[in-house]
Amino acid sequence: MLKIRLQRVGRVHEPTFRIVVTDARNSTKSGRALEVLGSHDPRDKSKTILNVERVKHWVSVGAQPTITMHNMLVSKKIIEGKKLNALPKKRPQKSEAEQQAQSNNAAQPSAEQPAETPATQAPVTS
Numbered sequence: 001m002l003k004i005r006l007q008r009v010g011r012v013h014e015p016t017f018r019i020v021v022t023d024a025r026n027s028t029k030s031g032r033a034l035e036v037l038g039s040h041d042p043r044d045k046s047k048t049i050l051n052v053e054r055v056k057h058w059v060s061v062g063a064q065p066t067i068t069m070h071n072m073l074v075s076k077k078i079i080e081g082k083k084l085n086a087l088p089k090k091r092p093q094k095s096e097a098e099q100q101a102q103s104n105n106a107a108q109p110s111a112e113q114p115a116e117t118p119a120t121q122a123p124v125t126s
Helices: 052-061 067-075 096-107
Strands: 002-008 017-023 035-040
Touching: 002 052, 002 067, 035 052
Parallel strands: none
Antiparallel strands: 002 017, 017 035
16 A cells, blocks of 8 residues: 655754655655655744645545645645544543442442352252
């Protein structure tokens, strides 16, 4: 599968990125890009350069932009859609009351398990 992604080319503490089309299996640092579509400087947002025609061509062919590239293309109005959340999802924090309720439920036998009755036990013969 083809991906439209950012490839870092800047110096230490001075990030600059190329916008490239590459195979998804290639590493981001491999340098094996099919085509360079532009560049992006996150320190100066106005320095983002994109070849819009080629981006639209690759998207029409089936190349999938990464989440960050999707958000950039939406903000530049190159593609339609909503921006996606690129940050990892957080698990909701459980309150102390919920944790105690869970531990109490685990300690008590559930009502679904039937208790043994004397009728179900086999008679003991001596």
